[in-house]
Amino acid sequence: MAERVLMKGNEAIAEAAIRAGCRHYFGYPITPQTEVAAYMAKKMPKIGGVFLQAESEIASINMVYGAAAAGMRVMTSSSSPGISLKGEGLSYIAGSDVPAFVVNVQRGGPGLGGIQPSQSDYFQATKGGGHGDYHMIVLAPASVQEMASLTIKGFNLADKYLMTAMILADGTIGQMMEPISFEDAEIETYDKPWALTGTKMRRPHNIVNSLYLKPDELEQKNFERYKKYAVVEENEPMWEEYRMEDAEICVVAFGIASRVAKNAVVAARAEGVKVGLIRPITLWPFPKKPLRAAADQVKAFVSVELNMGQMIDDVRLAIECKKPVSLCNRAGGMIPSPDQVLSAIREAQKGEN
């Protein structure tokens, strides 16, 4: 077994990205993701990579766009307000069908908000963020080990589908340390015949562009892109199920909220409440199948979130409103306690929601 090392979640992302072949990092500092940039600043020069602190978030995402168009494995990282600034670039990257890897270590919002952990960019990450019809693959790690493994997965998926893969983490997972090992890292490589690598007078020009002035042509592009999205939705949803075998109540939570929720599930089970947890690992594509299946088994759902209730909409859609879904939440940088989640589970069991 590979050696276990203690790392911060943010550092695990950076190390995993390097192992995934990323040699280009463009960013702009913001709490609580600064360690990603700091790690890259230290490591990239030693391995022939590029670390560049741009003049702004907007500049850095466009540098990502450029390097991605050239076929490089490239990334940027930021936190909530910084991701808003990157929104335009994310839309251009999606409209150009180039692969990119982006990290959002969320903090409380809206506006400048605070710097404590939050999950309030769920809508922004899963429903767009930038303009136009597009999706990103959104991965939600719940441990430092997953910060690493989902980073590698993210680079692979981005190249496979020519999309942006985003890690949607939060300040807690970014700042905490846990033991991790890198043994299982499976790095996939993909040919990129579309990349702007110079024709060397041997092939026609490649063009990377998101401008289509003829509406029928642009419509066609959107149709094709959504066919690709349908394949992603079919093949790539990831989730974890915990104690669902005989569950009558299903808690749904991702990231740090799922860790708190798991404690509450254990406590509720000790009281004899049959409760389980479904933890979406991909937020887009959302794991609809296990939720739909659970809707025929349980009598109620509890969505635990660090926001005012965002994922709860996707839970209701996935289960086609067959069962009641209650919200157990804190916002603005606060985290629900296991006791708060336990109370919500008891309420759901009593059917008082």
Next chain:
Amino acid sequence: MKTTQILIAGFGGQGILFAGKFLAYKGLLEDLQVSWLPSYGPEMRGGTANCNVILSDDPVGSPIITDPDVLIVMNLPSLQKYVDTVVPGGQIYVDSTLIQEKVRRTDVEVYYIPASQMANDAGVPTLANMVMMGCVLKNNPELSFDGAAETMAKLVPPKKANLVELNMKALEAGRDYEG
């Protein structure tokens, strides 16, 4: 199945996060499941700092500690803030050089260690945090003092190897303190 939840709190600059890292690395070397979660924010030297460390035989659930088994405090505001959160039967370690107040609870074990004074006397005035840790290790069989030196050697970067000895000196002072 054994899980120990340890909350360390004090001022920024007292080595609160480092003390937590020491416990986390020690757990790592002993093949335990470990989480280390710092407070982060606009704190700096003089502000408040705290650190949540969980050591467990099983995978760690939430890394956020609401009811610590062990509380280590190095300033008065931290004692006042967390004293009632400690589980009954838990332990509270107080740096009695910095905190004159006594714990009124009778359902917890309280250790008063003049750690800052002891660190000064031992010629390592910045290592009161590790004096506290020495005492914590002594009074927790499942943590134990064994492996402390190996942990310290792993934790301190090679460039600062001289600090291993100083930290060990502080740890040993805490271990040998008879209150």
